[in-house]
Structure formats: C-alpha cells, structure tokens
Amino acid sequence: MAVGMFDSFITRGWFDPEAAALWNETATLQAWLDVEAALAAAEAELGLVPQDCAEIIATKARTELFDLADLEKRIATAQHPFVPVLAQFAALCGEPAAGFLHLGATTQNIFDTAASLQMRSTVKLVLDHLDETLDALCALAGRHADTVQAGRTHGQHALPMTFGFKLAGWIDELGRHRARLAERFSESFVASLGGAIGTHAALAKDGAEVERRMAARLGLQPAGLAIRSSYDRVADYLSSLCLIAGTLEKIAGDIVFMQRTEIGEVSESFHLGKVGSSTMPQKRNPSTALKLVSLCRLLRGRLPLIAEAMLRMDEGDSSATNVTDVTVPEIALFAASATAMLRDLVLGLNVHPDAMARNLDLTGGLIVSEAIMMTLSAEIGRHAAHRLLYDVAQAVQSENMPFAKALRDRPELHRLSAETLDALLDPQGYTGASGTVARSIGWRGEVQGGSDPDLAG
C-alpha cells in the first residue's frame, strides 16, 4: 500500500513518469552501483585494484541481482542505508573482487555522486520540457503579436499591450532560467571521493587522481576538495531549480485569472470526460494551471530545507544529509513534473481575442489616459497634464461618466483636434513596442544549437 504522494494511486498522476523512473528505489540503487563500478574501474587504471576484479564488480553492479526485501531488513538492523548493500554486493562479487569494493570511499561519496548522475538526467528532462514550452510559446507569441489585450497592474487596467507581448515576457523569463540551469550544472553536481572526512586518507596520494578518473568515467567534474560538509554547490543549483517555481507559478496564476468566468481571455484544454466538480456539472476549471500552482508551492517550499542542510557539524553530519537524501529527489520530481505540466498547459491553451477586445473596451478609453497625458504634456507641461488627466479620469470614475465626453468638455483638450483625440483614445494605437517584441522574441540562440555539452554525460 503506497503512502506518499509520488506512489499513491490518487496523486501519482501528477508526476512526470520519466522523472519518477529516474528516482525510484531501483534507479537509486543502480546509481549507487554505477558509482561503485566507476570507482573500481578508475582504481584499476591506477593499479590499485586488479583489472579482473574491477570487471567482476562492473558485472555485478546490476540491481536485478540484489535482494531488495533482504536489504530492507538489514538496513533496519544496521541502522545504516548502505553497509547492507555493500555486503550483498560483496557476496555477489566473491573474493578477491569483494575485497576491492568501495576502496577509499565513504557512503556519502557514493550517495552524492549517484545523486549527481540522477540529477543530470533530471535536468535534461527539465530542459527538454522548457524547450518544448519555449517553442510553443514563441509560436504563439508570433501568432498573437498584434492581438490587443489590456495590460494590468495592481489588478487594474493600466495600458494596452498585445497578448504576444505578455507571452514574450514569459519567454524571456523562462529562457533565462533555462540558460542558468544549463550553464551551471557541471560545476554544481560533481563526483566526490574524499573518503571519511575528505582527506583521501585511505588512498594516500592517489585519492585526487582516482576522483578525477572516476569523475571522467561518469561524465562529471571532480569535486576537488571533497569535503562532506560543503554543500554550497548543490544548494546553489537547487535554489536555481526551485526558483523556476516562481516563474511557473506566475504564469499559471495569469492563466487562472485570464480563464476566470468574467475574463475569458484564454482557457485550458478541455475534453469531454474532464470533470470539474462532483456536484456542479457546468464546471470547467483551470485544473492543470491550479495543479501547477500547487506543484510550484511544493517546489518553492523545499528551498529552506536545502539552505538549512548546508549547516553541517564538523566534517560530516547525517542530520543534514538525511534531509537532502529525501528532499533532493522531491525537488527533482517537482521540477520535472511542473515543467512538463506547463508544457502541456501551453500546448493546449485556447486564446480568445474577442474576449480580450471586449475587456479592453470596458473603461471607455481610461486605459489610454497616459497617451493623452503625454501628448498634452508637450502643450501644457507634464505636471499640468498629469493633474488635468487625473482630475478628469477620477471624476468620470466617481460619477460613472464617459471619459471621451468628459475630456472634450475640458478647454485644455481643445488644443487637440477631434481626430487626434479619437486616435489617442483608441487602445489599438498605444501598444508601444508590443508587436515588435512579440515578433522578435526567441531563445534558441542562448543554447547554441540546442545542445548542452556540459550535460552530455
């Protein structure tokens, strides 16, 4: 019977199955074994381990050879998560190979390096999801480069813009996240082989070279000074990963708002059979967007745990590593699943330009009062123009009058011809750089052909 959100049948569907496959118990065990095999192979290159022993170790480093039920029991007895794995591994290898397992390593070296491998695959998924999202958004921005929509600040109509411009803002922000995640990976998730306290005591002068060769075999950078109580590299990266939640949640929030019954400017993909409520048959909820908000809250919510896990007594501290051992997989799954969810949301998004136009007209031109003020500034000074427009705009709101008429009643406005004023009052004419930006936005350049060499593995 599954207990947690990733495993229960009720919520399992929230999570990207590819990401889940990277972090399930078998995948984690396999990652540990892969690191042990790479360690033995690296040591064999240096003559520290006989070549045939390293080969046996590689052969036996397969989860399907392990007895998981037995492992679970022995982990409980030993109160140690890895020594029982080593014992089974040793039994599988037999002597003399067994004697060369884990040479110069400590458990945390294996776990940290394995997490680097699992995280690399996760980041590839995240980047793929972002790429697909960005491609879809760029196409959509092009299509709606000139679809005029109310720009809003503080919940109020501010200035006109185009929907493509709004999308350009999303693209810009997502593109920067993507670039940061790709650029920073290799220096953040490294291969570690410092031994018990980072001094390479058990390997003497060979420690650093073993670490380098092990790292090379795994496609990772070596840790260098592999001290177990330094977690700044991973914490820095994970904070970048958690912060994508800020952007995704902002976008999801915009979509939830734009799908509001009263707004109706966009709507999530719908299919017959999708249900909004057990009691209200009419409901078409933005359920994917709301679920995305939830995932983002969970993702952001893990950030303080990571920062706190940098605090490690002395040369090693399981009170911190226990936390990261269980929280890093959660962050990985949240990030991969949230980006997949955004992609699906964007791919299925319906846009309703008619609703955008309808909403834009709601204020009878108040939304372009800045345009009139700017034009009038040239005539009567900016300060006077602001005051005049403020007086008129506030009066029409208090008294529920048409803005255009109120303007025409003011003598100062007579300096502007009727045509000029009409033109100024048309929201379509005051979208600034919206269209240009929406048409020119792109993000591919930043990834140099779409490949991420540092993540090649």
Next chain:
Amino acid sequence: MAVGMFDSFITRGWFDPEAAALWNETATLQAWLDVEAALAAAEAELGLVPQDCAEIIATKARTELFDLADLEKRIATAQHPFVPVLAQFAALCGEPAAGFLHLGATTQNIFDTAASLQMRSTVKLVLDHLDETLDALCALAGRHADTVQAGRTHGQHALPMTFGFKLAGWIDELGRHRARLAERFSESFVASLGGAIGTHAALAKDGAEVERRMAARLGLQPAGLAIRSSYDRVADYLSSLCLIAGTLEKIAGDIVFMQRTEIGEVSESFHLGKVGSSTMPQKRNPSTALKLVSLCRLLRGRLPLIAEAMLRMDEGDSSATNVTDVTVPEIALFAASATAMLRDLVLGLNVHPDAMARNLDLTGGLIVSEAIMMTLSAEIGRHAAHRLLYDVAQAVQSENMPFAKALRDRPELHRLSAETLDALLDPQGYTGASGTVARSIGWRGEVQGGSDPDLAG
C-alpha cells in the same frame, strides 16, 4: 518501484508503521467511504435518503470492493480525484441507492472530513508516544535528581545543575505540547458538509442538521459555517503539531552533544550489528538522534506550506487544497514517527555520571563564580563583587591559573573563611532547585487520568 521516502525500501524504516497504515492509499480511500456512509446514514435519519439505500451504501463502503487500478486510470482521464470513486461506488450500490450517494456534498467536504478522521487516529498515536516518553523521562529524572552536571549557556559552562533538572526541562516542555495537542483537537478537525460553496444549497434547510448528525456519527464536531476557503482551524492545529519539532530537535541536539567523543555524558542505545560507517569500524554515532533531527527539520519545514494554504481564492481553490491533500499526511507521518523515535531514544539512553562529574571539574571552580559573587555581595556590594570576580575569573583564563588560588590571593576574599570558600567552590553545593524540581516533576495531572475524551472518536 517506490519513489518517495515513505515507500522506498531505503527510508521506509524511518517512519512509524502504525502511522503509515493510517495514511496509505487504501486507508485514505476507506476514510472517504466512511464519510460517505455516515453522510447517507445521517440523511436517512432525516428522511432524505431511504433507510435501505443508506444501508446498502454502508455495506459497499469497503475498499476491498474497489478496483484501484481502474480508479487510477479514470482519475487521470477525469482529472478529478473523486468523481471516478463515486462512479465505482455507484456501480457497486446499484440503483436506487446509487442515486443517494454524496447527496448535498462536494468532494472537498468528503476529503476534509476524512482527513479529520485520519488525523484523530494520528494524534492518538502521537499522544501515546509522548506519554511513553514522558513516563520514561520522569523515571529517569527521579533517578538522576542529584546527578550533578555542568549547566551550559552559549556553549560555555555556566552553573552546576543536575541531569534530572535538565530532564525536567524536557518534560515540562513536552508536557505542554501534549496538553495543547489533546485540548485543541476537537475544535480543529471537524466534519464539513457545506456543499459546493458552503451554502448547503443542495440540502436547503436540512444542511446544518445533516452536518451535525454526520459529525456525531463520526465522533467529530460539526464545522458550522462549512465554507471551503476557511482553513484557520486546521492550520492552527498543524502549526502546533509542527512546533513539537522544535522541542524534539532541541532534545536530540542536546543528546548529540552529550554523546560527543569529548563529552560522553550520555550515549544512545547500541547493539552489535549497528554500523556507524562503511569505512570507520569504530564509529558509534548518535544515529537515532541525528535522524530525529532530520525528521524534525522536515516537520518544521512543512509549516510555511500550511500557512500559505490558508490563502484560497473566493469560495474554493484547489491550488491550496492540492497542497494540503499531500502535505497533511506528511506532517502526520513526521509527527508520529518523530515522537516514536524520541521515545525509543529515551528508552535506550545510557547515562554516564562519571563523565558528567569529570566535565564539571574542568574549570577548577569557575563554574561557581556566581556563588562566590553572591556571597561576597553581602560584604562589599553586588557591583564591586561582580567586578572583582570578573577580574579574577578572566585573569585565570587568560593566564591559565588555578581559580581557587587566585581567589585566595585577593584580600577581599579574606573576609570569607577557608572553609566557606572551599564550600562555595564545590559545584555540588550550588545546584539550586535542581534536585527538588527533578524529583517533583510530573505531567499526568494535566491529562486527567490519561484519557483524552475529545479524541474518543
């Protein structure tokens, strides 16, 4: 293949199996069905549902009759976690009973009320764990009421006390948590039946009475104004539950320190076969205490998510309830498991009075400089006494001299007889109320005979 910490074979052992059994997917489904059955029975009492239909519903409200694999698929299609459950439930009941399922309810009513049931069982476990811990601590405090130990502030020896006094501090704090958790439960986790937005629209005037009767059948209080966007009651309780982490983590931190190689005043239970390291055979780590610290960090770490989940748009908002649907079980499991872990830690704790005595003597009497100052104050005034003692105590630390000799060299101290000074310099003589407190500490009174009527269910 399990993914999350509660289900993976690597970490499953951290968690209390009884608590896990309360929150696994089947237990959650059963809690939902129990609420539906209670709802139908309550409605039958009022004639809203035929009695035989309510009975059929009760008969079919058993998880073993459900097809979980099919549910999972349909949940994915419907993008709704409960409508497919209702559909299977309806099929099991057949008409006409099926037509009376879920009458007047909305999904969140069922989920929230089910969580109240699961949480009640969880809190009982937590209280049991705390009771066992408190009993053990009280016994230990009695045994060590006069075992003298250095009291420390800011990491430095401060004044002498007894180990029993330290334990009394833990007991006092844990006892208050226990009282709060018992007293506040029934007003916090209620039965809700407001329907779609809390107006009881579908049941007209009967809504409130149905809620009361449903609540009574489940042993819960009725929500009253069952508005779905009010989460203050649960959030308040969960914050109390999360805050036990502060106390447990403090205690665990004290134990980790007192077990330090250099301190050695207490040690965790050890058995042959318990392993501290894959590479250092000598290690006897305080691994339970460190794991307890980790669980407490995870528990405290969920607190902001709960506070944020109080923010709910309008009359209902799945972006918040999705978060609590998955986070409340985590809090429950962390709290039940952390309290069980503390109980085990306390039950297995070894106390080393000889090490306490050895450490107490390390400063050669500096630890009782307050005692000498207080006595001298009567002779030369408090201010002068503080200055004199400050001068002497700092000088002996800078110059690494014996404190007793330095004191005797000061003329002001000649007012005190040699015997008086010797007596003052004995840490055993300046433990204040330590022994009295340790002997008298108790907690049972607060729970009125150990039963918690509000949690009776």
Next chain:
Amino acid sequence: MAVGMFDSFITRGWFDPEAAALWNETATLQAWLDVEAALAAAEAELGLVPQDCAEIIATKARTELFDLADLEKRIATAQHPFVPVLAQFAALCGEPAAGFLHLGATTQNIFDTAASLQMRSTVKLVLDHLDETLDALCALAGRHADTVQAGRTHGQHALPMTFGFKLAGWIDELGRHRARLAERFSESFVASLGGAIGTHAALAKDGAEVERRMAARLGLQPAGLAIRSSYDRVADYLSSLCLIAGTLEKIAGDIVFMQRTEIGEVSESFHLGKVGSSTMPQKRNPSTALKLVSLCRLLRGRLPLIAEAMLRMDEGDSSATNVTDVTVPEIALFAASATAMLRDLVLGLNVHPDAMARNLDLTGGLIVSEAIMMTLSAEIGRHAAHRLLYDVAQAVQSENMPFAKALRDRPELHRLSAETLDALLDPQGYTGASGTVARSIGWRGEVQGGSDPDLAG
C-alpha cells in the same frame, strides 16, 4: 538617518503608530526597567531586599534618567546588551540600593518578561482592531444578507450566494482567531526568574516565590520551571499570531479580485489626492489591500524563524535569543498594523450590488446547473442527472449556446414544467442558507462581554 522599514520616512506610514510606540527603543528600555523594579519589590516583600532600596530602584526605573548615547557606546564595548544598562541603573540608584539590583536574575529573564509586557499591550491592540473590524463586517453582512453574488470556486462561477454570506465566512474565521488570541495569551507570555540556567541558584529556596510575586505585580503568570531554553509557549502563541496573516491575506486577495476592472463588485475607499501611478492618471488601485497582502507575507514569513528559535543549545543559547529579540517586535508590529489596515479597508469598502448582479448573469444560468441536476435526480436518478447536465452544460460552453434553450431541447427536461425550469434557472432562488447565515452571524458572545480578563495586566 533611518535604515529599516519601521523607521524610514518612506515606509513608516505602513505601521500602526500605537504599536510602534510599544516597541521603540525607549519603550523596550522602560519595559526592562519595569521588570527590574517589580523584581526588587517582590524581593522586598520577602525581606531579600530592604524596602527602601526597592523604593529607590522603582524611582530610578525611568528611561528619561538614562543616557542612551552612552549606553550605545558601552553596549558595543561590552558586547552585551544589558550589563551597561545595569551599570547606569546602579549609578542612578547609588549604594546600597545598587547592590540589590537584578538580584537572582539573568539578562534573559528580564528581556523575556519585558517582551511579555510589550506583547500584552500589542495583543490588546490587535484585539481592538479585530473587534472594530468584526463589528463593521457584521453590520455589512446584515446589510448585504440578500445581495446576490456569484460564488466562485477554482476561479469559475460555482453557485449563487449572497455577499453577506461571503462576509460571514470572513467573520467566522476572524472571530476564531480573536478567540484563540485572547484565550491563549496568559499561559504563553509569562514572567521568568530562573537565573542563569533556571535553577534559581542565586535565590535558593526563595526563587519560585520571588517569581510568583514578581509575576503578580506585572499581571503575568509565573513561568514555573523558568528554563531559558524552553520557548514552546511563546513560539506557540506567535505562530497563532502569524497565522492571522493567512486569513487577512485571503480577505485582501478577495477584495483585490472583486475590485478588478472587469469585476467591480467592491472598491476600496478613494479620496481625491490618492494616486495610483506616476504615469497613469486613471489608476485607482486597491493599494491598501495590496499593502495588506504585503504585510501578511512579511508576517507569515517570520514564522519559520520562530520555529527555528526553539532550538537552543543546552541551558541557554544567544544564537536563538538574538533572533527572537529582533523578530518578536517585528511580528508584533506586523500583526498590529495588518489588523489596523484590514479595519480601515473594511470601514471604507464600497459595495456595488449592480456589478454583482451583472456578473451573476454572465453564464446564462450555468451557475445553477446543480439546482437543475438536484431536481432532476428525483426523476431520473442522480447519476443520470449529473451526466445529462454535464453533457448539456459542456456543450453550451463549447458551442457558445444559451443554456436555457439547450435544456429545453432535451426530452428528459420535459418532465419539469416551464415555470419550474424558469424558477430553477434564477440564481436568486438558489442561495441556500446564505441569507440566514449572513443575518445571524455574530461574534461578541465568544468574548463574554467584550472584556478579556486574562489580558487585564
């Protein structure tokens, strides 16, 4: 030149001036002196301090006698926040009274007890603000008990309700916060006099009695076991205080939404001279509601610091108390200011029933599809009724058709008379218990005549 948000001219206006006056540097110093005076007076009752010395101490316990500039310098030198205060205090008192200052106390006893005094005054302010808010909300709920409005879930129209019902939900939640804050204060903020490590060592057997008498003089409960590393009582209370942010922010969010240009159902108080933008003259932002959201985020955001500050090494730990010394005042100011801001927001709120009615009609009756389903259930069973209504309601949304007509085209609906269907389609007729609840909601009963005896001081 002021630096922080509470002192800078730019943001000082966000904060309640009465609350600021309770926590400024002079008020804090005065609270410390008040505790010292109460301590001396309590000790004089027991003959531990000469009566005339206690009187001198009381006379000199006035901040205007202190030299703050000199204090600041000496605090820097001593690297201790209170010993320089004691030195000035001693000089003001002269011998022999000076010799009886601070007898049996440690700095943290004074600081913690002083914070209890300051927090008591703060909580009175908070309760006053909540009372004024609740009174205003109750009156408003009565006035709008039958003002029909769309109830919304997940951002979509759900069922009709009345605006008074929505307000009742706010009242219910705020009333519970109010009750919790009033009930829990006296057991949470206590008077402490345990001395250096809580053993009362310096006062021997009199310690507990001195604490009781000192507490009684200050109108507080005694700590009992006054151990400095126990912070659960304060942490528990502060978490309750922080959680009001959840409710206030929810309400503010609802107001921001209802003031949206497209919604227009309520609006914040506006006066000529209030400015929304430096560049857009028309702007009428919900700036108070948005500022309230900000204060709530700051308030909620302090919660993890408080939980973490429960972790205290051994018998005392300034790494934790430093944090609370500066964070408790922040929480106090945020809570008092946010509740004042909500009061002002509610008192100035404009309600626009016409806009509510207009929005309610937007879906052409889809908002009452549950009503039709419930009625039809009696005829064709709940399952079939849900499916039929789902089919029709989704079809009209996909094809943008009138709901009423689509219903009439379905043969199953012919069982209902035209009048019945028309009545069912009227949102005014399906507000459930809204009006009753809105008319009956109150909160005064819970505070027993409006006085809070435990906070009497």
Next chain:
Amino acid sequence: MAVGMFDSFITRGWFDPEAAALWNETATLQAWLDVEAALAAAEAELGLVPQDCAEIIATKARTELFDLADLEKRIATAQHPFVPVLAQFAALCGEPAAGFLHLGATTQNIFDTAASLQMRSTVKLVLDHLDETLDALCALAGRHADTVQAGRTHGQHALPMTFGFKLAGWIDELGRHRARLAERFSESFVASLGGAIGTHAALAKDGAEVERRMAARLGLQPAGLAIRSSYDRVADYLSSLCLIAGTLEKIAGDIVFMQRTEIGEVSESFHLGKVGSSTMPQKRNPSTALKLVSLCRLLRGRLPLIAEAMLRMDEGDSSATNVTDVTVPEIALFAASATAMLRDLVLGLNVHPDAMARNLDLTGGLIVSEAIMMTLSAEIGRHAAHRLLYDVAQAVQSENMPFAKALRDRPELHRLSAETLDALLDPQGYTGASGTVARSIGWRGEVQGGSDPDLAG
C-alpha cells in the same frame, strides 16, 4: 525613537555601518534621484529632453534640497511612495525642466534601478569582506597545515586531519561563493525603463535606446524586455547571496563547538571589558560567533519571501514589490554585516594546538581504526578486516579497554609487526592529504587579480 533592529541603539551595533549608509532613507532617495538624472541625460542625448533641462535636473538631484518631513506627510496622503518625491523634484527644477522629469518611466523602473545601484555597492562591500576573510584564512591554513586535530563526523571522532585542512574546506566554499557573487552581478541587477507595463509606450521606438543609454551612464546592463513582473534575475542573485548564510553559519557553528569548555581548540578574541553574563563573571562566550549564527538565520530566513515575490499578478503587482522594497535592504545589510562579522571573527581567532592534540588522543587510537583496517585488508580481505576491526573497536568501547592492547590480543593482527602497528596507531601518520591541501589552498586566481570588472560601476 527608533523601532527596528537597524535603528535601535540596542542592536544597531550588529550591522556594518558602511552598508547601513548605503541603504538609509537618504541614500535611497539619492539613488532614486540619480536614476532620474541619468534618465533625463540619456533622453537629452537622443533629443527627447532639452540639454539644459537635463542639466537642471542633474543639479537638483540632491537629497539635501528635499524636505523629508513634508515628503513623509504627502506620501501618507497620496498613498504612493514616489509621486510626492516627483512633485518636490518638479518644484525644485521649475518649468520647463520639470516637464521632462520621469519621461517614459514608471515608479518601479526608478526603484528597481536604484536598488541595482545600491546593491552594487553592497556587493562590493561583501566581496571586500570575503577577500579579507579569505586572506586571513589562507594565512592561518598555512600556519596550521600540520597542526593535527580530530576530524569528526556525526559528532564522533572519525579520522585525524589538520586544522589547516579544516580551514581549507572553509576557504574552498567561501571562494566559490565569492566567485558566484562576482560573476553573476551584472546580469542580475540591471537598469529598467519599460514604463507602465514594459511596452515603452510613452517613448515609442526610443524606449529601448533610452534604457541602454541610461544603463550605460549608471554602469549597469539594460533590462532588455523591461517587464515589471519578471523578477527572476534579482531573485536568483539574492538567493545566492542568502546562501552564503549557510556557509557562514556552518563556520560559526564549528567555532562555537571548538570553543566549548570541554573542547577548547579555538577561542574568539577577548578583551577586558567584554562581558559574557550579567550574573556569571567567568563567562567567555563565543558571542561574535553566536551573533553571526543569528544574522545568518535572519539572512536565510528572508529567502522564501524573495521566492514568493516572484509571483506577480499580470504586468505589475505592488503586493510583491512592497515586500521586496523592504526586504532587499535587509538582505543587503545582513549579508554585508555577516561577512564583516566573519572577517572579525577570523582575524581575532586564537588557536590552541595543545587542546587539539589532547582531544585527538582521547580514544586511544580508535580514531585510526580505518588505517589499521586498510592495512589488514591487503592481508585478509576488506570484508574480514572491517569485521575484525568492528568487533575489536566496539568491544573496547563497551568494556572501556585500551584499543592497542585489544588489537595485539587478536591473532590476525600478529601479521603486522609491533612497529607497524604502533605507527598505524599514531594519528599524526594518517592525516592523508591534509597538509598538502592546507599548504596549497588559495583563492585569488579565481578573481583575476582581485578586480571585479563587472562591478566597476
């Protein structure tokens, strides 16, 4: 009367005065004026503003010309933080210059760009503090490259190392933070001029060019797509800045532990007059280290607020920017002050090699059981060697026997000569790469001669 921690005489001394001077109310106002002046000058280059008007604006952009008391009053009335500043500024400039103030800008453009300027100066301070710290640590690491000390994991002696090696770990981690902070600044804190919603509507096609020229004048990068609801760049940088708290707090925690009465391996700088307690004259607390821990908690504690402030409704949202307007200065002050505090702590640190040696010997050689196991592995296989050493090491701990003797009693150990075993049991001989690492550690290379061109301004 000051209220907040940065301004109260009680705590003002915690904060770096240079940093405080960068963020006080006058400095903030000046930064706003600097941005307005740069904007006007940039626009003058393009002919959008007459050259002489831009010059007048530059001349009047001086805080000493402003009436702060009047500003405060008008900010309260307008409920807007900047429009009153603009009004005073306009009055100072007179027409026609006043008419060209703030052209094409919105308030948040000015605030965000000003914060970039203030943050640049802050980061320079932070880097200076880190550089001074790193220099001191490198020198200390060199001096103690061979000072042997117990390496500890999970609170227990693990393996020997040198104090220089421990310092190398700190250096390595701090050096990486330094590199990240220097490298990432210029792309994170930019100059923004998008106008009301980022469309440059008021400046038409000139907007982007004005932003570029304004940025160049201020030594910043232009925002590009200057959308107000994108905060990922700043959030990313601030999270890096907050994460230095993790490293600083870890170091401070190590120092607090090593200064423990029982450990005594290092001690904070002490001077006569520094006071540890109002009642215990002997106290020499690690008060700077504990204060540093506190500052780090406050710094880390602001991280979730920043992440949450990325959530911004639509094109602008003061509920988020209010939070960052007050929290960014706090982060700046915490970071600058914490790094200054670490520098002072390191510069004053006393090291006690004798205590390190004494502690190292406490276990009678158990600390090098890995060394013996590694040597024995070559003879009897790793698995058997681990088991043997485990048995012996655990037995001597349970029975309190000398480790060396117990080893010599085991026949398997007879394979090793007495000299070999003696050598293996000497902790001095098993420090691995400690000395080499400590001697070679450096950090200057990473900053290319110590200058940070991107921060040149």
